[in-house]
Amino acid sequence: MPVTQDWTARAIRKIEADYNRSADTHLIPVDLPAFENIQLYLKDESSHPTGSLKHRLARSLFLYALCSGWLREGMPVIEASSGSTAVSEAYFARMLNLPFVAVVPRAIASEKAEAIQFYGGRCHYVERAEDAYEESLRLADDIGGHFMDQFTYAERVTDWRGNNNIAESIFAQMSDEPCPIPQWIVCGAGTGGTSATIGRFARYHRHDTRLCLADPEASVFHRHWSDRKIRTVQGTPSLIEGIGRASVEPSFIPQVIDRTIAVPDVASIAAARTLSRRLGRLVGGSTGTNLWVCAVLASEMAARAESGSIVSILCDHGERYGTTYYNDDWLTAHAIDIAPWEARMEAFFEHGVMT
Known part of the structure; x- marks a missing residue:
């Protein structure tokens, strides 16, 4: 059956009108008391109408x-x-x-x-x-x-050169900050679309920003980045919804990524819960994965006496995980003890060390 052009035009107009009614998402500064010369920001994608990136x-x-x-x-x-x-x-x-x-x-x-x-x-x-x-x-x-x-x-439906994609929005919102060009942008990968957009945008606009992939330990993406021959991984899948895959997806473009850091699920959940207390609102598990990697990078920068900014993504709101990451019975059922990992996250914020 042929596509009706009138219906297609109306459909596109509806989607564009919905976009025009929506404001951009906020870029939230995260206070780092132990880091005088390093700034951390989270792009709050939970404020979209459907609550996520x-x-x-x-x-x-x-x-x-x-x-x-x-x-x-x-x-x-x-x-x-x-x-x-x-x-x-x-x-x-x-x-x-x-x-x-x-x-x-x-x-x-x-x-x-x-x-x-x-x-x-x-x-x-x-x-x-x-x-x-x-x-x-x-x-x-x-x-x-x-x-x-x-x-x-995912990697091709967004115009990575601009057109108000997430990367363009981040750099525009950073323009008046103390260090407007981030040293690092940190994101996870489920499809790979976001990392492809950010990596391509940074290269196209000749920014010195490096892109770090925050990936669950059980995921194949960080393995594939290190060795292109690795395309699948066996074993228990990650508990962190939305990121990490057992097989390399077609939209994942490893060449635009400068570094990968693998994060245990327990660290992601602990980081999400720690950040939630500091923001006064719940965030999802993939945001915790991002935060853990940001903490690693900030600690390394401080050890080298570097200054600069790090930007990551607040992927979705944590109310979607009330029966999982924020449910102590669920944690017990999965043999997850977050206490020592939360202590490490708190030590990062207060003392600048992850011990």
């Missing part, structure tokens, strides 16, 4: 699909996701009155499933996260839908 990606995916002629009126949309992208895509699907099915692992936080359903989407569960891709392809074929495929298209 993935709102940017979902908007770009829909516009890319519309302009490519892949969507038509009434067509079901399918996505493989660990949760947050599906929440955001459900929001845009509802805006366009399109049915939406999220193919998600059964272990995702219940709050994310509820958010998908709130926006009119339906969850289609798989037992293992690595099965979501093939199941999405099968489901799209069965019901005549369009598989968005964030893992393939």
